Amino acid sequence: MEKIVLPEIKDMHLIDVYLANGGYSSVKKAFNQTPDDIIDQVKKSGLRGRGGAAFSAGLKWSFMPKSTTKPKYLCVNGDESEPGSFKDRQILEHNPHQLIEGILITCYAIGAKIAYVYIRGEYHKFINFFSKALNDAYEHGFVGDAMREKFGTDFTCQIYIHKGAGAYICGEESSLMNSIEGKRAYPRVKPPFPAQYGLWGCPTTINNVETITNVPPIIANGWEWFAKIGEPKHPGTILFGVSGHVNKPGVYELPTGTLLTELIYNYAGGVPGNKKILCVIPGGSSMPPLRGDQLEEIKMDAESLKAAGSAIGTGGVMVMDEDTDLVKVLTRITKFYYHESCGQCTPCREGTGWMLKILNRILSGSGSSNDLDLLISVANNIEGNTVCALGDAAAWPVKYMIERFRDYFETRVNTVTKLPIANKVHSLRKSVIPL
Amino acid sequence: MEFKFTTESLEKINAVLNRYPTKQAALMPVLWIAQEQNGWISNEVMQETAKILEINPEEVLGVVTFYTMYFKKPMGKHHIQVCTNVSCMFRGAYEIYEGVKKKLGIDNMETTSDRKFSLEEVECMGACGNAPMIAINEEYFENISSEKVNKIIEDLEKSA
Ligand SMILES: Cc1cc2nc3c(=O)[nH]c(=O)nc-3n(C[C@H](O)[C@H](O)[C@H](O)COP(=O)(O)O)c2cc1C
Ligand code: SF4
Ligand code: FES
Numbered sequence: 111m112e113k114i115v116l117p118e119i120k121d122m123h124l125i126d127v128y129l130a131n132g133g134y135s136s137v138k139k140a141f142n143q144t145p146d147d148i149i150d151q152v153k154k155s156g157l158r159g160r161g162g163a164a165f166s167a168g169l170k171w172s173f174m175p176k177s178t179t180k181p182k183y184l185c186v187n188g189d190e191s192e193p194g195s196f197k198d199r200q201i202l203e204h205n206p207h208q209l210i211e212g213i214l215i216t217c218y219a220i221g222a223k224i225a226y227v228y229i230r231g232e233y234h235k236f237i238n239f240f241s242k243a244l245n246d247a248y249e250h251g252f253v254g255d256a257m258r259e260k261f262g263t264d265f266t267c268q269i270y271i272h273k274g275a276g277a278y279i280c281g282e283e284s285s286l287m288n289s290i291e292g293k294r295a296y297p298r299v300k301p302p303f304p305a306q307y308g309l310w311g312c313p314t315t316i317n318n319v320e321t322i323t324n325v326p327p328i329i330a331n332g333w334e335w336f337a338k339i340g341e342p343k344h345p346g347t348i349l350f351g352v353s354g355h356v357n358k359p360g361v362y363e364l365p366t367g368t369l370l371t372e373l374i375y376n377y378a379g380g381v382p383g384n385k386k387i388l389c390v391i392p393g394g395s396s397m398p399p400l401r402g403d404q405l406e407e408i409k410m411d412a413e414s415l416k417a418a419g420s421a422i423g424t425g426g427v428m429v430m431d432e433d434t435d436l437v438k439v440l441t442r443i444t445k446f447y448y449h450e451s452c453g454q455c456t457p458c459r460e461g462t463g464w465m466l467k468i469l470n471r472i473l474s475g476s477g478s479s480n481d482l483d484l485l486i487s488v489a490n491n492i493e494g495n496t497v498c499a500l501g502d503a504a505a506w507p508v509k510y511m512i513e514r515f516r517d518y519f520e521t522r523v524n525t526v527t528k529l530p531i532a533n534k535v536h537s538l539r540k541s542v543i544p545l
Numbered sequence: 546m547e548f549k550f551t552t553e554s555l556e557k558i559n560a561v562l563n564r565y566p567t568k569q570a571a572l573m574p575v576l577w578i579a580q581e582q583n584g585w586i587s588n589e590v591m592q593e594t595a596k597i598l599e600i601n602p603e604e605v606l607g608v609v610t611f612y613t614m615y616f617k618k619p620m621g622k623h624h625i626q627v628c629t630n631v632s633c634m635f636r637g638a639y640e641i642y643e644g645v646k647k648k649l650g651i652d653n654m655e656t657t658s659d660r661k662f663s664l665e666e667v668e669c670m671g672a673c674g675n676a677p678m679i680a681i682n683e684e685y686f687e688n689i690s691s692e693k694v695n696k697i698i699e700d701l702e703k704s705a
Contacts, residue, residue, distance in 0.1 A: 181566075190671050191668070191669065191671070192669070193630045193631055193632065193668070193669035193673070194631070194632055194669070194673055195669075195671065196671045196672055196673050196674050199671055230671070231577075231614045232614070232667075232670050232671065232680065233671065234683040234684075235683070235684070235685065268564075270564045272573065272574070273573065273574065273577060274573075274612075274614075275573060275576070275577070275612035275613070275614040275615055276612045276613035276615075277611060277612050277613065278668065289573065290565075290570060290573075291567070291569065291570050292565075292567070292569035292570045292571065292572035292573060292598075292600075292604075292608065293569070293604070293607075293608065294607045294608055294611045295611055295612075310566060310567065351673065351674055352674065353632035353635075353673035353674050353676060354631070354632055354635045354636075354673075355635055359673070359674045359675070359676070360674045361674060395630075395631060395669075426673070428631060428632055428635075428673075430635065434635070438634070439631055439634075442629070442630065442631050442634055443631060446630060446668055446669075449668065450668070452611075
């Protein structure tokens with residue numbers, strides 16, 4: 111199968127190799143067309159965002175106002191902090207020039223003269239890789255003022271790296287903009303949407319690193335070509351990151367619509383010790399977990415996963431074998447959201463804390479069936495009642511894991527409470543945080 | 546302790562200021578430059594940063610405390626970060642975390658008395674496919690085990 115985002119070409123990260131393989135010819139082609147043509151092609155290609163919400167990229171670009179006196183901006187989201195996600199770093203390391211070329215085309219299409227690439231602070235190494243490539247692109251005249259001469263166009267564009275400093279919430283697009291502005295990274299209430307009121311109140315588009323990296327091949331090969339790959343409603347390939355209990359964890363670029371079981375068993379090498387799968391989270395820790403005995407025929411694309419009761423998210427597939435302690439898993443996931451809540455909204459700030467407390471109680475052996483209902487009720491009170499989707503991200507794993515594994519959780523709250531007192535104390539001491 | 550940006554840092558700051566339409570937007574990069582020079586973000590660093598960027602010290606404090614990677618106190622020479630999020634947890638992250646704690650005799654966010662090591666339990670670092678992992682300062686160590694971590698720490702102990 112053809113690889114679009116991570117082609118199997120040795121040393122593709124080097125500008126000479128990238129050029130030898132047709133690099134920076136898509137942007138030339140784009141400059142010979144109008145921005146509207148480019149937006150139209152990307153729209154027709156069916157490219158959808160790879161950062162979580164799978165929103166049409168072309169449609170998002172078309173929201174940018176055509177006539178405005180304000181500067182316009184592009185933000186490239188490389189915050190990649192969703193647990194289970196480790197794919198954008200592959201692009202920064204192995205195919206940075208295709209990302210840069212994609213940024214140039216996107217900026218041209220939306221009329222932005224400045225692009226900020228927001229990369230999480232922990233990614234020092236990957237920031238360095240990308241920064242090296244960016245310097246080379248500048249030196250070759252592909253980026254910056256020299257573009258005028260290089261391409262013979264009036265359009266020029268600057269690309270800057272903005273380094274994060276350790277906060278999951280900065281991946282949320284409005285928080286990311288506040289972070290770039292040098293403010294506390296609180297998410298903003300929407301509307302107004304970024305295309306109307308983004309960076310410094312100016313029209314702004316935010317796209318994920320992988321989304322943008324798909325753009326040059328679409329321009330080079332035509333939207334018809336892209337639209338035919340994978341599932342018609344969500345075409346292209348996705349960088350699936352498989353982690354957890356599999357023999358060969360890693361990133362696999364596969365067409366959308368690939369079977370989840372195929373991904374786990376054929377590509378990621380199956381489960382160590384041939385154990386059964388208890389649970390799979392298909393798109394990063396925020397997405398509703400799926401039962402291991404209900405994975406047959408589930409396809410990996412936005413529509414199919416929605417129908418299966420989950421979501422594609424960032425394509426981070428987390429596999430848990432039959433011996434996994436789901437209470438521990440859910441507690442750890444909830445601890446993450448509790449830690450990362452920015453504290454702006456009461457339901458998210460307090461609710462994540464309550465859920466963590468209740469889960470710790472269950473983990474320590476003093477939970478009851480009522481606690482399970484209580485957890486679902488707290489989750490329901492967070493979901494949909496907050497400024498940003500972190501609230502939902504915290505609520506979904508709790509709500510759906512308990513609903514879908516009620517049998518499992520019931521035995522946990524029952525068996526553990528039936529243990530003799532001595533054992534209870536023992537298990538309490540052993541398993542209250544740290545897990 | 547008094548804090549002044551070095552000439553080298555000031556040059557970097559000037560370069561950074563060119564990238565943004567407002568001075569405030571340079572706050573995160575300037576804090577990175579400050580941390581590189583000073584090792585951590587002290588009150589004096591915040592005062593000086595606020596002065597240079599012409600913003601309130603409160604705003605600087607608000608940003609510094611929002612992020613985990615700006616240190617609010619001096620950390621060890623080798624800052625060990627252990628990811629314990631789920632994909633790493635599935636592959637033994639807590640055993641590693643407990644092992645490091647025991648070996649160094651420190652808890653989360655503490656520093657050894659010789660200031661050589663500090664420890665932090667961190668959230669997912671984007672290395673789940675090579676779990677478990679730790680990072681020491683800016684460097685990732687992926688696909689590790691308790692033995693490997695012990696060896697890494699022992700090597701660092703020897704290397705002054
Ligand atoms: C809490 C939270 C964290 C997010 N983290 C990321 C992230 O790390 N990377 C990313 O690309 N998108 C992230 N998103 C989604 C962004 O808000 C935004 O939808 C996305 O970057 C848009 O790009 P796309 O349309 O190309 O997918 C996050 C959203 C939320 C609510
Ligand atoms: S939902 Fe949570 S993270 Fe999002 S703005 Fe509200 S408090 Fe902050
Ligand atoms: S869970 Fe440890 S790196 Fe992702």
